[in-house]
Amino acid sequence: MRKKSILTEQINKDLRNYNYLKFFAAFKQTLLTSCLFLLFLLFLLIIPNTNPPRNNPDGSLTYQIQQKFFPASTNKLVDMDFPARSGNPLEILRSPRNLNNYQLAQAVGYLHQDFIEKHQDQHLNESMQRLFMMLMQFESISRLRFNRGTGRLISQSDLEDLAGHILNSRWYRESLLRLFSNNAYGFSVDRMLRIFISIQAASHFFEVPYPALFCLFFQESKFDFLADSPTGAKGVGQLTSIGLREVQRLRIYSEMELTLQRTAEYLNQVYTDTQINIWLRKLGFKTIFPELTPIPKKIEFTRISSAFMRKVGKRLVEEGQSYGKKTSTLWYLSKRLRRGRILPKRYAHMHKVFSQMLEENYASSQASAYNIETNILLSTMLYNHYYKYRWRHSKHVYELPAQTRVILAAAAYNHGQTGIRRFLYNLKHEFPMLDFQNLSSQQLRILFTTRRLKHAIRRPFSKIREASRHVRKIMDCTEKRTSIL
Numbered sequence: 001m002r003k004k005s006i007l008t009e010q011i012n013k014d015l016r017n018y019n020y021l022k023f024f025a026a027f028k029q030t031l032l033t034s035c036l037f038l039l040f041l042l043f044l045l046i047i048p049n050t051n052p053p054r055n056n057p058d059g060s061l062t063y064q065i066q067q068k069f070f071p072a073s074t075n076k077l078v079d080m081d082f083p084a085r086s087g088n089p090l091e092i093l094r095s096p097r098n099l100n101n102y103q104l105a106q107a108v109g110y111l112h113q114d115f116i117e118k119h120q121d122q123h124l125n126e127s128m129q130r131l132f133m134m135l136m137q138f139e140s141i142s143r144l145r146f147n148r149g150t151g152r153l154i155s156q157s158d159l160e161d162l163a164g165h166i167l168n169s170r171w172y173r174e175s176l177l178r179l180f181s182n183n184a185y186g187f188s189v190d191r192m193l194r195i196f197i198s199i200q201a202a203s204h205f206f207e208v209p210y211p212a213l214f215c216l217f218f219q220e221s222k223f224d225f226l227a228d229s230p231t232g233a234k235g236v237g238q239l240t241s242i243g244l245r246e247v248q249r250l251r252i253y254s255e256m257e258l259t260l261q262r263t264a265e266y267l268n269q270v271y272t273d274t275q276i277n278i279w280l281r282k283l284g285f286k287t288i289f290p291e292l293t294p295i296p297k298k299i300e301f302t303r304i305s306s307a308f309m310r311k312v313g314k315r316l317v318e319e320g321q322s323y324g325k326k327t328s329t330l331w332y333l334s335k336r337l338r339r340g341r342i343l344p345k346r347y348a349h350m351h352k353v354f355s356q357m358l359e360e361n362y363a364s365s366q367a368s369a370y371n372i373e374t375n376i377l378l379s380t381m382l383y384n385h386y387y388k389y390r391w392r393h394s395k396h397v398y399e400l401p402a403q404t405r406v407i408l409a410a411a412a413y414n415h416g417q418t419g420i421r422r423f424l425y426n427l428k429h430e431f432p433m434l435d436f437q438n439l440s441s442q443q444l445r446i447l448f449t450t451r452r453l454k455h456a457i458r459r460p461f462s463k464i465r466e467a468s469r470h471v472r473k474i475m476d477c478t479e480k481r482t483s484i485l
Contacts (some may be wrong), residue, residue, distance in 0.1 A: 186352025
């Protein structure tokens, strides 16, 4: 019995020791877990937060975020020569990057303010200040909100250079300032905003250097949607019936058509975006954008009819303008308007009524060549075709650098690729040792003479001189020159 009692006590003692060890192990594990948790919290407090808060009532935005999305203001347009752009331009962000209004405003509010201050003495009125700020800031807004940016070649102008080129132009001093100074002209800022946004979107999706495209449209029409040349070219991009047929041929290719429709879809996304409209209101714009649908297959090369002119005259008379009764006067005034002329003050109302009615009757339809978005996107498709065109004669291929191709594309856009191909062929025979692979835009400027163009394009001398002047002005705009237009 005694042996059994001793054995029982030993078992109980061992059991108590086991429970003590188990308790100590559990306590040790809990203590270790608590220490690790405290260390983790301390680590989170030490590491800085690089993500902006979803709700930021004081409007603060970290410097790191600004640096991530916004490089130096003079380098807003990515160099397309190097490094190459990454990403697929057809991948539209269905859900734009979520930033509250304070963050969006602060992110771009400081950009390009020095440009306005630097040009205060150049008759830069308040309306034009807002317009230039919109032009320059939208590139950053587009990158931040939609991940949609444009590019430029290293030799090309940046955004402030392009704005400065407009500011130094004769068109700005003699036309735009007059339109802004008199409300009777009815100048529409909304249309100008649509033009700037459409050019930026077209440059991105068709992967064309932004300065080249911007300067092409500026030279073609001075951004006037109702521009109509004596040859019949229409709209912002001055599309001709021949150019429109070429566009229709290009649209057969599924890649081209897909790019076109994706660009239109993206534009509609921008137009309906709440934060874009808040940003524009903060700049002082009260803009109503149209609702865009897919670009129609058939585009009408709209011509102004007599019935339309009678409607214009009727509205002018209703608004107290007696000259609306004279149809011949209206035709004369409308032709001057479509050539980019500014009418005298007594006919200022014609600007407003004619442009409004042209938009109501024709340009509001995306099937019309006068429609702003349709015209710009189709014109960009055509320019992109010439920019990426494989210049060749027989079996000889001319390998040309990008800075030369953008200029040749502008010339071909205006006068067709046949004459430009002949120009390169003649140049090769005149200078057998000329290195086409390294032919810079500055060298092309020297070689682009009226004599050589005459042998290449084979048109009347007045047309040759016009072609030479046209291309040189585009080069002046694109290549950081600020000569008077």
